[in-house]
Amino acid sequence: MMELINNLDLLKTAFNAAPNGIAVLKSLYTTKNKIEDFSVLLFNDYFINWINNEDYKEKRFSKVFSKIGGNTILEKCIETAETGITSHFEQCYDDERGNHWLKFTAVMQDELVVVTMEDITEKKHAENELNNALIEAEKQKRLYNSIINGTPDLVYVFDLDYKFTYANKALLTMWGKSAEEAIGRGLIENGYEDWHAEMHEKEIDTVVAEKKAIRGTVSFPHAELGRRIYDYIFVPVFNEKGEVELVVGTTRDITESKQAEEKLQQSESRFRKMIHQTPAPTLVLKGDDLIIEQINKQMLQMIGRGEEIIGMRLIDVLPELEGQYVWEQVLKVYNEGIPFDQSEVLVPHNRTGELKNYYYNLTYRPLIEEGQITGMIQVAVEVTEQVEARQKMEKSENRFRALVNASSDLVYRMDADWMVMQSLEGGGRLSGTGGHSVNWLDKFVHPSDLEQAVHLISKSIVEKSIFEMEHRIIKEDDSVRWVFSRVVPILDEKEKIVEWFGAASDITSQKELQNVIAESEEKFRQLADLVPQIIWTAQPDGFVDYFNSRWYEYTDLNEHEFGDSSWVPALHPDDVYDVLRTWYQSVNAGSSYQMEFRLKNGISKEYHWFLSKALPIRDKEGIITNWFGTCTDIHEQKSITEKLEILVADRTKELQRSNDDLQQFAHVASHDLKEPVRKIKTFVSRLENHLENQLDESTTRYVERIHVAADRMFTMIDGVLAYSKINADSQKATIVDLNEVIKSIETDLEISLQKTGGNIYYQELPVIEGASVLLYQLFYNLINNSIKFAKENVPPLITINAKEQIEGGRRTAVITVEDNGIGFDLDQTGRIFETFTRLNSKDRYEGTGLGLSLCKKIAERHGGNITATGIADKGAVFSITLPFEQREKDI
Template identity: 70%
Template sequence: MELTDNKDLFQNIFNAASNGIGVMRPLYNKKKVVEDFTLLLFNDYSFKWIGDVDYKGKLFSEIFPSVKENGILEKFIETAQTGNTANFEEWYSIKDINYCFRFTAVIQSDVLVVTAKDVTEKKQSELTLSDALAAAEKQKRLYDSIINNTPDLVYVFDLDYRFTYANKALLTMWGKSAEDSIGYGLRENGYEEWHALMHEREIDKVVATKKSIRGTVSFPHAELGRRVYDYIFAPVINDDGEVEAIAGTTRDITEIKQAEEKLQIGESRLRSMIDQTPAPTLILKGDDLVIEQINKHMLQMIGRGEEIIGMPLIDVLPELEGQYVWTQVQNVYNKGIPFNQSEVYVPHNRTGEIRDYYYNLAYRPLIEDGQITGMIQVAVEVTEQVLARKKLEESESRFRALVNASSDVVYSMNADWTVMRSLDGGSFNAGNNIVNWLEKYITPNNQEKVLELIAQSVEDKSIFELEHKVPNPDGSFRWAFSRAVPILDQNGDIIEWFGASNDVTSEKEVQEVIRESEEKFRQLADLVPQIIWTSEPDGFVDYYNKRWYEYTCFEENQTGDQSWIPLLHPDDVPFVVGNWYKSIESGNSYQLEFRLKNGKTGEYRWFLSKAVPITDKNGVISKWFGTCTDIHEQKSITEKLEILVDERTKELQRSNADLQQFAHVASHDLKEPVRKIKTFTSRLEDHLQDGLDATSAKYMDRIHVAADRMFNMIDGVLAYSKINAYLQKPTLVDLNDVLKSIETDLEVSLQKSDGKIIYHDLPIVEGALVLLYQLFYNLINNSIKFAKEGTPPKITISSEIIEDKALIKVEDNGIGFDSVQDEKIFETFTRLNPKDRYEGTGLGLSLCKKIAERHEGNITASGTAGNGATFSITLPLKQTQKDI
């Protein structure tokens, strides 16, 4: 029967179906290939999706245009051509809503019957379930990744204290696998008894209280050694509210603990640094700006004691309220704006009344965790400098008078250095004429280089300094040191230069003499068998004599730490280097024995190394002078000791003789150029006779004074070096007789200064007469030399016997010295006063100290600036040594 014979029956069957059903007839092209379908019939359920449309006789792809894109049409065509039933699911969009259908296509006679079941909800459920399973699996992977890659230890206990879980970090710490660990207790996993008992008690407590507990413990890690851990035990509670397991996490806090310790050390160092800084400094904390820390310099400046620590700054200095400086303090704390300003005017109460002060101030906020918690203040008082500058500004005429009285050339220069105007009457004076500085004062072959230096100073707006030759009309030249300062306008542009030039010809000549003397020193040093070396104040070795290069086989002029440390025996390196830099830090003399590698043989030999600091007139170390003496034979085996000691003694005697000869030759060679300076200066004076003007005569006098001072210095050095050269037998010395001889020798000085020496009943002591004479002569001569202007010197010498020693005091009424210099004055070449007012070499008191120590005694000094000085000498009445 034809499908369409009974349409009513057929339509009723269609409409009763719970799925969409459609009947389509294949549409063939000329090649008998199905291209599309003609729609014949749809049941009522189908209209749920296609709507009320006139579909009969129309093409399938026309009513459902998307079937070509999603492959539905292609699969229906395949069924029509092959007769194979199609059964598939596909998504289809109807009115912008996506539906998923399960299609069944069957070819029946010459028509295609298609059943479409809506499986959208089922498909969405499946997708949702699939997504949920994927998300859960991803979450599990994420959880496993986090737990097993975290450095923290993660684990779970059951109620019998057995591990039911342990992450990778914990297994690594144990050095075990999960199979060997899970299901076992604390002890089986390597915990010590005390450790296991402690955790079992804590697990019991968590079960009983249902609350977490936290603790810190130290125990060994399988790879990292002993570590410190912070741990938490938390209850795992089931639906019935009972604890079914205990979860734990443990974190390695070893580095945190170490960091906390370092932080505490850092804070301690910070406090120490603030206490020791020379600038007045304080730290304020909190909204009330309470003084948390303050150094002694700030306390002295404020005029208060440590009782102010813990008080708000405004309570300590209430007069600051409303002042400019207090506003800046608040800006720093409230806004975090740093404050730097010089010469800030701050009236406040330091001495019991409000006075005007000026300070250079620097304020910085203290920031912790991004928040301002306080501030640090540094204040340097510059009141005296400001007042002095103001006075200077108010006395321009006196300044010009001072400039005109100067022996230097003082001048002003236009911005590009083409025009120079002299401001004074110096030796290079151009008079009232305007000149070109470069052409007049720079030799032609140096002008290009000087132009480059000037251009650089102009670009940088920096001070110009230059030591240069000045041509003379006769073709000769002089040396000058020129210094020019740029003067800026309010926009920071250079408007002119202010400069001065000083004739340094005589200084250059003296420098040349000194250079020649240094060269002779190096030549003489190369003759000494010991290694001789010098270093900078920071310990950098900058000179060796030839003996060093002969021993080490180094190339000459190879200096510095890398030239000697690698040659030390490895066992000696820490000890030697540590002690050497400790001496550099403390300024104390250095003496050590160590082994040095011979560059030729490769053997290590023992050396005795000594070094002493050389200080300037202010006591600051300017150089280290050292020697290294080969003492290898002294370190040989016991049976050869006496022979080696005898040989070394002779060698040292020869060395001492060489050193004495070196000192003698050095002093002679150093005197020779000084003699020539004095000789040729005298000849020049005789040659010129009355042709010398006042300035030239003054320069001649300066040369004489400098040469005499150098002569005295050389004699002083020689005397100081020779004091240990000869030993003397002790004899009984009456100090009263010594003082009488000194009075006679200083008769002229005493009469000239109207000075007096008062002494009586001085003791008789054993000692070397010549040395004791020199000791008291130097002290009394110093008292006369350092007398106060207009006050006759008065020297009082008293004594008392304490047990078996004599205490002699030498007191004067001279200029005295600051008490902080008590120890420094005995150092070699130390001068506390300017050499242009008080003659001397700086060796006298160091000689006194050496003489006292050779007599098994000592000498100390005390004084007050402007109120005289007292020297206390302690000498034994009887010597225990055979030779002095």
């Protein structure tokens, strides 16, 4: 009994723990013994929680399940009870929480029906999402195929055996093959040349090995267009293990862009010049911050600013544009590369000190370099007066009239034979059609352009291609405007043209701008032809592409011959190598070019000397856009210069002889002058001895003065000799420690320092290049002067300091020598270094007046200088500037 109870408890626990609902039902019969419903005998906890009612026993099943609605569940359970066949079915119902799905299983067990219920709502939702995802994936696949096969770029896939596993429509067209003929075959089998196939196979190997993309450029033939230039990229496709299983490639035809690059480089510099010469207010913006790189005077006048705004952000110059429609268009053009052309745009901004409304015809174009948008060009023509006048007129005529024709473009449609043109909304003013049907050729093409238009129309009809043409139209007021027409054929399912859809844009302003640029180039050439010099220009690689008329007049060469082959033959044979080497060194280095050479006159066959100069013209990024050069005839100046050089050489020799004679004279004079002075001292000494004890006080004083004068004469003669030798004797530059120099001077002046009680203070003086003997003499004279010109009863105090500075790009030592002596007046500063200058009485202070002159000479010979400042009775400060390194090894 106990075991039975335990088993029942276990069964009940399992019954209630089931993750799904379980119900035990008993059949209820009609009087005709037909099952009409069920009595609920037992629900597990899942069902009880689901119906939220524990009072369920003996109640009808249809009533308990009434919240689901419908009879499907009851019918399925009755079917199982009557047939004994297990039923599996799903039922959906809605409540305040949303849509729910339930899965039921009805099983006959003896006389009872056991129903299990599972909530499959999440599963159903997942299935729906999966189905939706599959539908979206299929849609994306169709979109992908449309894009891949609609692009003019070549798209393809290689397996690791270099076989094509996919090729889009553009590639198959280029090969002239179908997919069946091309897929599964290699490069050579699809018409690639051997070198081309080998190159791509190696690149595929590289992609697989390095697991990264590679990019390149190649030229090969197109089935219809001939040889073209292509830019391509190979990208690895990885499997779930991270291994490369395929290589995807895309190739783009860049033939036209390559050709355009060359033309762009030739015209870029002229374009910059034209910006400033165009009559329309124009500016160029560069970089993400939209910096003003170029702006012509018309634009500066229009916004009321000067050239100081070049290099500033446009939004900083005109902050009131922030948030305006025009600023949004500026950002859109730069960020998306979509050109913007619009007339009569309202732009409130501060031009005269207050915010006012202005109207402009605006043209914005992105500047694209190497496929990237790097800036934009803006052309703005103010039309405020015209707009305000027209607005007043329109307001007076009809305030509520819609401006359906405000667009500057005319949009129209035509029949298949290109005969009847019907304009749509917009552009009525441009065409003058007024919305009526007209003949396109009769009403929309200038007679001068009619023949070309007919030819292009016929070609487009035959080829079912897009028609594009720039042409003139005659408006109703007989004025002529330029337009750009683009007309697209509309084809039916049989590829038959059913009609044409076209648009025409007014490009009169662009045409006028092109004319201005062409006229400006012509003016440049006319001006260049008026200049007496030869003027030429060259491309960045040094290829000469222009000469003015002076070149052809001098050389007698045919016009329009450029490059090395046109000007090198005119050079003197001895100058050819040096000229070419120097010119192409300048081209490679991007530095200015200057050289003298000889050119042959085409008529007289004589060679004249010319001075040639050239400068590289660079854009804002520093890239050379072209070269501008001149050649000036210097033949006469060259002859005069050669004569002057001979004359200078002769004069130099004479000056050298004169210096040698003066040097010899200084030595002879010093020795000859010393002899009579020596005799004076000798005979004065003998006279003293002879008249010993016989001289009175006055006579003794006179004799002492004769001795002093003679000694001063000796000193002066030695000073003159030293001063003359300072420029004559060269010294070798060596490493000189100024600390050791001052230490030696201290030793030599030891007696004078002890006698006066003087002191010299210095530390951490620099080590420099120089002549040791001369530097010793420089600082000896300065320190000796400080001792000599000390104040009475005041011990001399001499302080020497040094610091380092950069002067003229060289490391320089600045050394100051400061004392506490008698000093000098500031107005004497300019005289202190002059030869034989004495600021104090020679009777009170010894000296020749040459010491500071020697100091000045020594400092200058070292590539430095010396200055002095002082205050009377307060001391003096001498400042010596000396370079750390000497440029010459002989001083």
